[in-house]
Amino acid sequence: MSFDVTLIFAALPKILMGIGLTFQLLILSGVxxxxxxxxxxxxxxSGKWYLSWPAQVYxxxxxxxxxxxxxxxxxxxxxQLEFIREGILWPIFRxxxxxxxxxxxxxxxxxxxxxxxxxxxxxxRGILEAGEALGLNRRQRFTYLTTxxxxxxxxxAYGNDVISLLKSTALASTITLADMTGIARTIVAQxxxxxxxxxxxxxxxxxxxxxxxxxxxxVERWLGRYTLRTGQT
Amino acid sequence: MSATHPLIRMRHVGKHFGTFxxxxxxxxxxxxxxxxxxxxxxxxxxxxxxxCINRLEKHDEGQIFIGDIELTDKLRDLNAVRREVGMVxxxxxxxxxxxxxxxxxxAQKLVRKTPKAEAREVAxxxxxxxxxxxxxxxxxxxxxxxxxxxxxxxxxxCMKPEVMLFDEPTSALDPEMINxxxxxxxxxxxxxxxxxxxxxxxxxxxxxADRVIFMDAGEIVEQGTPDTFFSAPENERTKLFLxxxxxx
Amino acid sequence: MDVLSGWWDDxxxxxxxxxQVFLASLVLMVLFGLIGAAAKLSGSRIAHKIANGYxxxxxxxxxxxxxxxxxxxxAITLTxxxxxxxxxxxxxxxxxxxxxxxxxALIVGGYATETFRGAxxxxxxxxxxxxxxxxxxxxxxxIYVRVxxxxxxxxxAFGNHMLxxxxxxxxxxxxxxxxxxxxxxxxIGTTGQPFIMYIMVGVIxxxxxxxxxxxxxxxxxxxxxxxRVTT
Numbered sequence: 001m002s003f004d005v006t007l008i009f010a011a012l013p014k015i016l017m018g019i020g021l022t023f024q025l026l027i028l029s030g031v032x033x034x035x036x037x038x039x040x041x042x043x044x045x046s047g048k049w050y051l052s053w054p055a056q057v058y059x060x061x062x063x064x065x066x067x068x069x070x071x072x073x074x075x076x077x078x079x080q081l082e083f084i085r086e087g088i089l090w091p092i093f094r095x096x097x098x099x100x101x102x103x104x105x106x107x108x109x110x111x112x113x114x115x116x117x118x119x120x121x122x123x124x125r126g127i128l129e130a131g132e133a134l135g136l137n138r139r140q141r142f143t144y145l146t147t148x149x150x151x152x153x154x155x156x157a158y159g160n161d162v163i164s165l166l167k168s169t170a171l172a173s174t175i176t177l178a179d180m181t182g183i184a185r186t187i188v189a190q191x192x193x194x195x196x197x198x199x200x201x202x203x204x205x206x207x208x209x210x211x212x213x214x215x216x217x218x219v220e221r222w223l224g225r226y227t228l229r230t231g232q233t
Numbered sequence: 234m235s236a237t238h239p240l241i242r243m244r245h246v247g248k249h250f251g252t253f254x255x256x257x258x259x260x261x262x263x264x265x266x267x268x269x270x271x272x273x274x275x276x277x278x279x280x281x282x283x284x285c286i287n288r289l290e291k292h293d294e295g296q297i298f299i300g301d302i303e304l305t306d307k308l309r310d311l312n313a314v315r316r317e318v319g320m321v322x323x324x325x326x327x328x329x330x331x332x333x334x335x336x337x338x339x340a341q342k343l344v345r346k347t348p349k350a351e352a353r354e355v356a357x358x359x360x361x362x363x364x365x366x367x368x369x370x371x372x373x374x375x376x377x378x379x380x381x382x383x384x385x386x387x388x389x390x391c392m393k394p395e396v397m398l399f400d401e402p403t404s405a406l407d408p409e410m411i412n413x414x415x416x417x418x419x420x421x422x423x424x425x426x427x428x429x430x431x432x433x434x435x436x437x438x439x440x441x442a443d444r445v446i447f448m449d450a451g452e453i454v455e456q457g458t459p460d461t462f463f464s465a466p467e468n469e470r471t472k473l474f475l476x477x478x479x480x481x
Numbered sequence: 482m483d484v485l486s487g488w489w490d491d492x493x494x495x496x497x498x499x500x501q502v503f504l505a506s507l508v509l510m511v512l513f514g515l516i517g518a519a520a521k522l523s524g525s526r527i528a529h530k531i532a533n534g535y536x537x538x539x540x541x542x543x544x545x546x547x548x549x550x551x552x553x554x555x556a557i558t559l560t561x562x563x564x565x566x567x568x569x570x571x572x573x574x575x576x577x578x579x580x581x582x583x584x585x586a587l588i589v590g591g592y593a594t595e596t597f598r599g600a601x602x603x604x605x606x607x608x609x610x611x612x613x614x615x616x617x618x619x620x621x622x623x624i625y626v627r628v629x630x631x632x633x634x635x636x637x638a639f640g641n642h643m644l645x646x647x648x649x650x651x652x653x654x655x656x657x658x659x660x661x662x663x664x665x666x667x668x669i670g671t672t673g674q675p676f677i678m679y680i681m682v683g684v685i686x687x688x689x690x691x692x693x694x695x696x697x698x699x700x701x702x703x704x705x706x707x708x709r710v711t712t
Contacts, residue, residue, distance in 0.1 A: 065648070068652055069682050069686060070683070077676035077678075078676070127326050130326035130385075134392060136343055194550060205543060226330050
């Protein structure tokens, strides 16, 4: 058994061809998932049972089942249903990319909504009371007080979820998508060199993770500029 | 509202939290320009009582009137009432993510719909009043506790309320900062602001209050002018409380 | 629904496999997490660096990749080693069960390291000092004061780790482990009913995660009983 470094150099460019797809999956699902998460969170904190309840059930189901199963249900299972095949969304569900986006969005939406809710609940009650005492109504308090503070509180956990989402994109390879993992697996099947290829792939993911963390740290510093006594950033 | 017509009226007000009775048959009238100090042991219901006045707590029994408006669930514009009642909290509760100036301007813009330039003028006026105009562009975390509380007072004053409520305003402050806040409050009292103040600062009560109210176990036990209250308390419980806090 | 008949058995045994993976990986995850936390808390710079490396590697790499790497990599290594002794061995592999279990234990263990470390540090130093002032030995203080409090602090995050373990089990089907997702694939081969089969897998996993969540809630309730004002 030998470790063939030349193999790495040959394989890297091919693997990196998949990075575009990886980022498309990450960013598209990330943005759509965040939008979904905001909606779910608002439903959860609305106080109205007919909004809160469905949201809770949704979150419970999507956080309680493996993402891989969710991907398979969307990709393999949905086409079996007539109303999907004949619905207007069929072009999305027919395509593995569309299915991956749908599954990843639905999944990350559930997790991020809980993170946002944690942020909202973490806002000091005294601050909201001061807003009340000054005469601000519910919407004003939520917009000017809760949202900015909750966003800052939620950011660390949100950053972790972005990284989780990155890792979940690798599962797109199980439904024929040629993202970085998909390409790598093909190469390994041909060359029988799992160490060289998979370790290289792992290093690429770790580098991307590193940059995401740096980005998050920067956003955290900017959002938290009012928490520093000396006024520096 | 005329000088004799009470600004605040509480009639047979009661409140419970679960099985615990926090307020029991509270009757209180506050006329314009009156300065009232409320004291009593912890858990006596002092905070709860003043928090019912701006409906941060909802009373379960009795009636509360602010001017001619009664506080009920059906009240359409609670925020209109809250505009006239200013509150200063024990833990200041400044908005941490806004500068001092923005803290003072936010409610003016949103609640009184004051245009930006005017709001800024009002803000700077009261910031000067509490003697820290140079802090306008700082964030709350950069100020000391005493400064933050003075900002909190200015913030409430910017809404030009009819009455100011103080909920233990100096209890969370280090000793050396208590006086700077009390001085501001004394200044307010001298200018004729109607105020209800929950506090342990008996020196303040003696020099400023028109009336001192003692509460215990959810009830108003005794009230009187500072002279009679401190030198000749009638009720046993009042005497006990005064002996505990005034002994050293 | 009668599509499922004939497959109940297989799903049942698949669920048993899920439970087995869970228990095995749970033990290993706690082990890896404690070792990692200990390394980070020790004064040694080298241990700290290694533990840091461990967390970075396993938190930054997709789970599926770790599983594939461990499975195929170990197969190659093992075959090579075996061929040193018996050259005519063609192929030797680690059973998917163990490759997968160790893989997910390593992954979640990376997160557990931070959880245990945070819980350890979360115990108020004052409590330990008080114990020492009372004359308790370092070991006694550890067992009677630090561990119970640590446990209580770690519990919520630990519950999440357990949920991660359960859900990651589905990924091991990719390397051929005979758990429920794998069973579903076979069932679809014969019945052609992907939707129902995968929903079934979802329901089974939802069942598992519900049991874990309820258990953690009960443990939290018990662990926090001294913290509630009213019993």
